[in-house]
Each structure stands twice: as structure tokens, then as C-alpha cells.
Amino acid sequence: MRIRLRVLLALGASTALFAAPAVVADAAVLTVRSGMAVSIDDTLVTANSCTLGAVISRTKALTAGHCGDVGRPVYDQKGHRIGTITANRIARQLDIAVIRLAPRVSARIDTVNWDAKFHRGQLVWKSGITTGYGTGKVTDPAEVLRTSHGVSLTPPFLTSHDSYSIQTSLRSESGDSGAGVRNSRGQVVGILSSATIEGTVVVPVSRLPRALR
Template sequence: MRSTALLTAAAAAALTIGAAAPASAAPKLAAPGTPVYSGMEIRINKPVADLGVAVLATASKCTLGAVVSSGRALTAGHCGKRGTKIYTKSGAQIGTVTANLIGAKADIGVISLIRGLGTRVDSIDWSSRVAKGSPVSKSGITTGTTRGTVIDPRQKLLRAVECPYPNLIPGSSSILCAITPPQLLVNQSTYVVETSFKSQPGDSGSGVRNGSGQVVGIVSSIPQAVDAKGNPIIRSFYTPVSRVPGNLR
């Protein structure tokens, strides 16, 4: 993104032979009873370059934000497009992204979970009502549990784009995106609420909880801003869960 930093953490790149993984290389499904809970690490294999005889894929890490039911969970929309398979840290598949709301200006992805997992269902306030100064917190895989307050409860449209180029050489992605016409960048503008808690890459998708412990939003991004002395300003943006359609709750 230009105005904000997406919070997906990229791990080491892996080379997968063939345009698609052969059937014998299909990932294993998570065993029955595998714990699935808000705040756990989830991994997504993202193809970043098609080399003809091989596909270069990056294993990205996000945080699972909320378990809606035994069959459904939420994370950040930019963590995976529709059809993206979701894995545990150990590489077992727990589900698939079956709805991505970025097109509706909501940075939330809906995961359909496989059957038989040990899900810990969260209490969710679908109204997402908060007031200025209300206490909020999140639990992410990078910075753990951090607390803060709502800076502005009014939802604002954060205009942002995702760079479509792989960062095969450090810094190359930023250079290419800087000279790319805006119409060729991927629009990921989303409605967000601004808070004062800390987030870092990998915390994307974390569930944001109100003072009663209910999930009210999903962590989306952090502003790239500094104060008068050049120090980073600690802020985080989240997308309210009120933007999830009723049929996906």
C-alpha cells in the first residue's frame, strides 16, 4: 500500500515445480480436534512469479481474527483471495477463503473451516459500536496483545493500493510500484476505524475487541506517519465487522 502498510508477514520463498501442485503433493488436512482460535498464526502460500516450469511462492503469515462458528472464521481480506487455502503453522490445512470483502471496501476475508476442528467460538458484536476513547485491544502473532483506545469511531475510507509485483530483489517491488500507472495497481481501499494500539506485519487479521471482550473488527493496516521529531506514530486501523453481510455471519 502507499498510504498504509499491509500487515502480512512474508516468510522465505519456496519453489513449487509445475504450474500447479500435483495431486500427490496435496497438503494434508488438519486432524480432527485441531485447535482453531482467535489470535493463532495462519499461513497462506501466495504465488508471486510464474517462471514457466515453476511457480515461485511466498509463504505469508497472518493472524486469525475471530471464530464465528464451528464452520467459519475471519481474517484480513488482503491475507488471501477467494479460493486461497489456509494452513496452520505446521502446514495442516484448516480451511479456505470463500469470501473476500475488499471489493466491497471491507478488508475482511471469510474462511470456511473443514469439519471436526476444535474451534473456540468468539463473542462478536456485529454492530461494531464504539465511542471515542473506548478501550480496544488485539492479539496478533507479531506483537502479541496490545491495548489502546479508539481515536475516531467514525469509519473513513482509507484509499490504498497493493503493489502487484513480487519483491524478488529487496527493494525492487517498491521501485516498480513507484513508476507504475495508478490504474495498474490493485485497489484495496477499505473502511476503517483508527486506534492507538500497536500492530506490526503479521498482525493482519487480528480480532479487535472492545472493553467487554467482544470482537468488533479485524486489524487491517498501520499508517506510515511520524511526529515532529521523526518518531513513528503508534496507530492501527481496523475494519468493523458490521461490514460483514448477514449471510456470512
């Protein structure tokens, strides 16, 4: 039985003080798509709830790096295992994690603009599990190192991470971490990292190494 206890306010990992159902038997076919809720075990009794940001191929998907460590299983809302985190760039100051999808899943592959550039006032939008669909604008297109802070119910209680990111006016709350941020053409250009008093910071997918795409 997995119980979600962790709180990550600024980082955006959703929290809830309730007992989740035991992991259920695998379904014959599971559909994995961007915008869906994912749960990633943190400890034996805690799990992080985040948003799956982009399905980049039949075998790979992206979410926020702070949502889970390498080797952690990834579940859907019903407790089906849909994959495993196989790469996490947060130690390299890039808040993106790569999920290797399970062989049985059916993947809805997104269009990703790996070479996207940003400009002030650019329209962007996202779909997160907490705040749903929302639009905003790029307020600071500079890809600079920003620090995000959070609070956890488990040690070390106060958390932080650094990531290269841009600043937007998108609204986001706990649980929206990992959501795919898209341009006006519907192409994924970034992964939602965290909410701050200035807005929501977004990690450009262009910074993800080609070998991990």
C-alpha cells in the same frame, strides 16, 4: 513446499525468507482459535502469514481480506489445512475475508458484537502473531474509506487497497493483519487491517453482510 517471500509492510502480512516445511498430513483433531497464526498461499512459491481474527461459528472464521483470495487454502503453523477462503470483501472496500473451516477442526467460538459502535477514547485490544497482546484507544471513530499501501517482493511490488475503517492507537506490525480487535467486554468488534503513521486502522465487523456471518 511453501516458501514465504512476500512483503506487505503497511498491510501487515508477515514475511520471511525461508522454506516452510511441506504440508503435513492432517491431524485427527485441529483446534482453531482467534489469535493463531495462519498461512495463506499467494502464488506457487509465496505465502502470506496473518492472524486469524475471530471464529464466528463452528464453520466460519474471519481474517483480513488482503491476506488471501477466494479459493485459497488456509494452513496453521504446522502446515495443517484448517479451511478455505470462501468470501473476500476487499473488492467491495471492506478488508475482511471469511474462512470456511474444515469439517475435522475443533473451533473455539468467539463472542462477536455485530452491532458495535465506536467512540473517541474507547478502549480496545488485540492479540496478533507478531506484537502479541496490546491495548489502545479509538482515535477516530468515523467509518470512512482509508487507503493502505504496501510493498511486495513479487509484482506489482507496490500494493494498495481501500477499506472502510476506524483509526486506533493500537500498535501493530507485519503479521498482525487479521487480528480480532475487542472491546472492554472481550467482544470482537473489528478486524485489524493495517498500520499507518497515524496508528492502526480497524475494519468494523458490523459492515460484514449478514449472509456471510
